[in-house]
Amino acid sequence: MDNAKSRGIGYPLPKQGPDIIYSNVVKAQNPVLRGIALQVAATLVSNINLVAAYLWKNAGFDDLRSVKELDNYEPRYDPTVVPSEFANKVSVLFSESSNEADGPPSRHYSIIEYHAAYKAGRITPTDVAETLLDLLLSSSKYGTVFVDVRRKEVLAAAEESTLRFKEGKPLGVLDGVPLAVKDEVDLSGSGKTLGSGNDLTRADGKTSWCVQKWEEAGAVILGKLNMHEFGLDTTNNNVTHGTPPNPHSSNYYPGGSSGASGSAVSLGLVPLALGADGGGSIRVPSAYCSISGLKPSHGRVSGSPTPSLAPTVGVLGPMATSIADLAIGYSIMATPDPNHLTSGLFLSPRLSLRPESPQKVIGIYEPWFAHADPLVSNFCRKVLASYEALGWTIQPISIPYLPQGQKAHALTILTEIASAADSLTPNPASSSQNQQTRNPVKLAPANQILLGVAKQTPASDFLLAQKLRNLLMQHLSYLFKEHPGMLIVTPTTPNLGWRIKEPSELTGGLSDADMSLRAMEYVWLANFTGCPAISVPVGFVEEEESGNGDMRGRLPVGLMGMGEWGDDVGVLEWGKVAEDILREGSGAGDWRPREGWVDVLGLAMERQKKGN
Numbered sequence: 001m002d003n004a005k006s007r008g009i010g011y012p013l014p015k016q017g018p019d020i021i022y023s024n025v026v027k028a029q030n031p032v033l034r035g036i037a038l039q040v041a042a043t044l045v046s047n048i049n050l051v052a053a054y055l056w057k058n059a060g061f062d063d064l065r066s067v068k069e070l071d072n073y074e075p076r077y078d079p080t081v082v083p084s085e086f087a088n089k090v091s092v093l094f095s096e097s098s099n100e101a102d103g104p105p106s107r108h109y110s111i112i113e114y115h116a117a118y119k120a121g122r123i124t125p126t127d128v129a130e131t132l133l134d135l136l137l138s139s140s141k142y143g144t145v146f147v148d149v150r151r152k153e154v155l156a157a158a159e160e161s162t163l164r165f166k167e168g169k170p171l172g173v174l175d176g177v178p179l180a181v182k183d184e185v186d187l188s189g190s191g192k193t194l195g196s197g198n199d200l201t202r203a204d205g206k207t208s209w210c211v212q213k214w215e216e217a218g219a220v221i222l223g224k225l226n227m228h229e230f231g232l233d234t235t236n237n238n239v240t241h242g243t244p245p246n247p248h249s250s251n252y253y254p255g256g257s258s259g260a261s262g263s264a265v266s267l268g269l270v271p272l273a274l275g276a277d278g279g280g281s282i283r284v285p286s287a288y289c290s291i292s293g294l295k296p297s298h299g300r301v302s303g304s305p306t307p308s309l310a311p312t313v314g315v316l317g318p319m320a321t322s323i324a325d326l327a328i329g330y331s332i333m334a335t336p337d338p339n340h341l342t343s344g345l346f347l348s349p350r351l352s353l354r355p356e357s358p359q360k361v362i363g364i365y366e367p368w369f370a371h372a373d374p375l376v377s378n379f380c381r382k383v384l385a386s387y388e389a390l391g392w393t394i395q396p397i398s399i400p401y402l403p404q405g406q407k408a409h410a411l412t413i414l415t416e417i418a419s420a421a422d423s424l425t426p427n428p429a430s431s432s433q434n435q436q437t438r439n440p441v442k443l444a445p446a447n448q449i450l451l452g453v454a455k456q457t458p459a460s461d462f463l464l465a466q467k468l469r470n471l472l473m474q475h476l477s478y479l480f481k482e483h484p485g486m487l488i489v490t491p492t493t494p495n496l497g498w499r500i501k502e503p504s505e506l507t508g509g510l511s512d513a514d515m516s517l518r519a520m521e522y523v524w525l526a527n528f529t530g531c532p533a534i535s536v537p538v539g540f541v542e543e544e545e546s547g548n549g550d551m552r553g554r555l556p557v558g559l560m561g562m563g564e565w566g567d568d569v570g571v572l573e574w575g576k577v578a579e580d581i582l583r584e585g586s587g588a589g590d591w592r593p594r595e596g597w598v599d600v601l602g603l604a605m606e607r608q609k610k611g612n
Helices: 035-047 049-058 061-066 068-072 111-119 125-137 151-166 209-216 259-267 283-289 323-333 374-389 402-423 445-454 459-482 513-519 524-529 568-584 600-611
Strands: 032-034 146-149 178-182 220-225 272-277 292-295 315-320 361-364 393-396 486-491 510-512 533-542 554-562
Touching: 032 035, 035 049, 035 445, 035 510, 049 061, 049 445, 061 402, 061 459, 068 459, 111 151, 111 323, 111 600, 125 146, 125 151, 125 178, 125 220, 125 600, 146 259, 151 220, 178 259, 209 220, 209 272, 209 323, 220 259, 259 272, 259 283, 259 315, 272 283, 272 292, 272 323, 283 292, 283 533, 283 554, 292 323, 292 568, 315 323, 323 568, 361 374, 374 393, 374 486, 374 533, 374 554, 374 568, 402 445, 402 459, 402 524, 445 510, 459 486, 459 524, 486 568, 510 513, 533 568, 554 568
Parallel strands: 178 220, 178 272, 361 393, 361 486
Antiparallel strands: 032 510, 146 220, 272 315, 292 315, 292 533, 486 554, 533 554
16 A cells, blocks of 8 residues: 555545446536626525525535545545655746747747846836836726735835846845735734725735745835635625726626636736635636646645635635746745744745656546537647647546545535634724724625525535545545546636626626636636646637627636646646647737737836936
8 A cells, every 4th residue: 555644744545436437417507697687686685595405505515415425534624735745846947047039939028038127227226116016006097907006115115126226136036026925824014804895905015925025035016916705606796896897808707716827917017916726716816817827736825824715725825927937936935934833844836947857647537528518618628739749648547436536626616705704803993993893895786696505514524525525635635646647627617708798797796607617617616626737828719709708808818737746846847848839839819808908018118218
């Protein structure tokens, strides 16, 4: 028998799951609600338990009771695995000598290009900061992207960075580079709402560990980015702060819940942004906005002292337009936190030269892969053919209970966020309010329904979900043992984005649980089992080709690779191969949005010339 303990802390026992034929019949079982219907439903769910209980059962959350195999498994509540195999794994994913040709075919400005411009004296971090502050504060154009911009702190950080470059002592490649963070973390000098209408700013003014690491590396953190309220869906529809745009098509949502992070990076406002991912919330907007996003191994990146909304499925990670920028952001934010329960168990990521891995294996569960819309799956298969041409092996695999597993994940994350929301106390709206009075958080109607339904979850069903988590983790352990170095590959999302069907959605909200589950069909597995995963852009489908008859936009397609616990570097390397394929192949072209892209460096240089 394989000794799982020798493979690392928390490593699952390699045990093949039952041979179950994949079956996922898509049927509309949850109502689509907008406008008055949505508000009425929210009121009913919030006040009548029978209504909430009906919707809980209607969603199929009791399906786990029919999985008799779970009688043979113990529940596993935390998917953190700290493996020994990848402790010293290193990679050459970026260097200060990288040039434009090293990046993706998108021509977004990279972190390396900012750094090179600063070192050469062509421009200063202060020039860039002032340019961005003018853009963000002089109009409401980006008001749905940024929910808070901290002018004083930005200028101070930029001036300090400018002085370091003038003295020839920059802190590294991130010094002076403008970044932004999702409103799910804490940032000193900035408020916090979790995308809601509640003031949830920390009284002590502390900054989340991973953001602090970026600041210590010299990054200029502009402020907070919008998000789907409490991270509870994959559209970033937000009736409180507005819905950020999808830079590639105004008819579609940017994805969520880190939608504004995806939008800001895709628009060119920042080369790197922080996102959070409890059920694809980094990878879905990365796919919809045609950028790259990394969901790190569970427990690796510390957000301390910020409590996680969904502690057994949620992680913090980087979003960028290139793998090199992802690697830079990840290598710094994943600095082990000695005071964090799991982060301190990991070693610092090492990103430098190492021999090429001899293992080039892509695992495909064909029935699952083929469940994507034909335009998506066909596009992704073309990219896989390029991997094969480079010597990668396509390995057929199977994974049991995927439809049930997705419901187990949904049940888990909704229950955890419902508990987190109940524990939060918004800051008083005025000083006259009693500071000791506990005020419940205010939620938009769609989330009143979601969390009201989640609260109907019996403890016994929650335990069944954790048993299924254990089954899936043990089966994945078996697959990784049988096929060393394998990445399990699927489309990031099975669909070509999420269309805004009615303008009223943007002001009144939307509840479409079936579409939410469809968008998350592939991404949830990495969250539930704790594996690292990455989404990379692989091309576009013109909007009229999607059957919508609209020629104004184009719809990005994302491909996702999920690796073994702790092999975040291997996942990044796999993404770099995809990036190289696109740069060298016929798909290479201008991947910037056709309209709205911001030439930050160009504008800053113009500003500098006028100032001189």
